[in-house]
Amino acid sequence: MNDLFSHSAFFGVLISLFTYGVGHVLKRRIRFALFNPLLIAVVATIAFLAIWRIDYETYLSGASVLNWLLTPATVCLAIPLYEKLELLKRNRTAILAGIVSGVVTSVLCVFVMALLARLTHAQYVTLLPKSITTAIGIGVSEELGGYITLTVSVIITTGIIGNIFAQTACKIFRIRSRIAKGVAIGTAAHAIGTAKAMEMGKTEGAISSLSLVVAGLLTVGAASVASHFI
Amino acid sequence: MKTVRQFLIIIGISFAGEILNRVIPLPVPASVYGVLLMFSALYFRVIRVRDVRETGYFLIEIMPILFIPAAVGLLEAWAVLRPVWLPFCIITVISTFVVMGISGRITQELIIRRRPALLRKKDGCRS
Structure with a gap:
């Protein structure tokens, strides 16, 4: 065949x-x-x-x-972001606080569960960038000495889980604000989650796009600090 | 011509992002530089939204499909993934839910605390 x-x-x-x-x-x-x-x-x-x-x-x-086409499509996420700029400015503290807490939570979550599962240092740092966009995640994993193929797999799996369960998670945690939904999805499940946020609405999509970029950049720092823990 | 022009701008910005990625020694991908460039171009009125709107939203709409090849690539990684898949899966699922819950709730609580009732309703919060 x-x-x-x-x-x-x-x-x-x-x-x-x-x-x-x-x-x-x-x-x-x-x-x-x-x-x-x-x-x-x-x-x-x-x-x-x-x-x-x-x-x-x-x-x-x-x-x-x-x-x-993935890069040009990602670049276009800036368009709804710009169109929702007023909303973003009005809620900047809430949005930023949500993203920062999400990044810290992600790293701590991986740390605690890596301890419980007795993962090695290399396996642990492989998982650290799991919530951020693939291209940044590869860089982080490489820098910290993780397994790159595994990092890519984990990042994609995270994105798909985020895409599948975004609406379920918002229901469980009673997240009703469109802005908060965007922050939750973009911070936890990068671009693949953002694709779902975009389907949910322009506000969710725009805030999710912003969150994925900010969370990605913040994770570079957070992961390198956390890499010393195990 | 409109589509050609819009696509030209989008690809041009992607290209500029790629250049920045090569020149600046940081683990920041071309697409992230591209988002920042596109946003700046719109913000400083170098381009207008209508210069990229239709093609841009078309690309955003098909975005889930663009992830299929990368995700099918998990098949190739299976050999490396097999010994660790169970703990990795558990950690991935739990942390994705926890991160969503915490980041979303913190943003929501802060919005409810600071915004007048009218805005809350518009944003979908009913408390």
Whole structure:
């Protein structure tokens, strides 16, 4: 099967879009958090590749255009951010306090659970940047001596969990303010969570974008301090 | 032409972000520099929102799809992930929920404390 697909320029994007589309239809039919289009697309694509024995490289050769668009799309998060600037200015203390507490919580949470699970130093620092955007997280993990592949996996998993359970978590913790929802999602689940916040509304999306950038930068410092703990 | 122009600006800013990432020796990715540049360009009126709006919102709308290839890549990492997946999963799930709860609640409490009732209602808080 590899031969057939490896010469295709469109297979990678086609399977990604198709599985996402199926996920979207399922989500509308079945209103349950786990029926998340992104999760369904990822699981279905992995299953498809495994069943037909198609290499990841073969899939990626076509799908890499999606990867390529990620930076320009992230750059565009500044647009809703700018459009919501007034709201942001009026609530800057609340927003900043939320992000800072989120960053500290994330690092402490990893520290406490790493102690409980008796992780090694390398495993511990691998997990420290889990809540921030991949590109910053890789830098942090590398700097502190973590396993980069693992860091990327953990960051993506965090994002998908955030994307799936954002609304559930807001309900559980009774977070009703749109601004607070944005802070929660962007701080905990970076850009993949922000994609969900954007679906929830422009305010949530804009604040989530801001939070992911600020949390990412703050974590660089917080993680390097915390790396001395274990 | 409008789309071409909008896309040109967005890619131009992404490119500038990439350059900054290479020149400045910090673990800050091109996309973060790009967000800061785009925001500054809008803030200082170098460009207007309508110069990037449609294409920008199109890219934001398709953003979840753009993460699929990276997430499918978890498949490749499975060999490294296997010995530690259980503790890593537990830590990831718990800390994601806790961080969301704490950061969201702190922001919400501060908004409720400082803002008049009218604003609270508009923002979705009913206390």
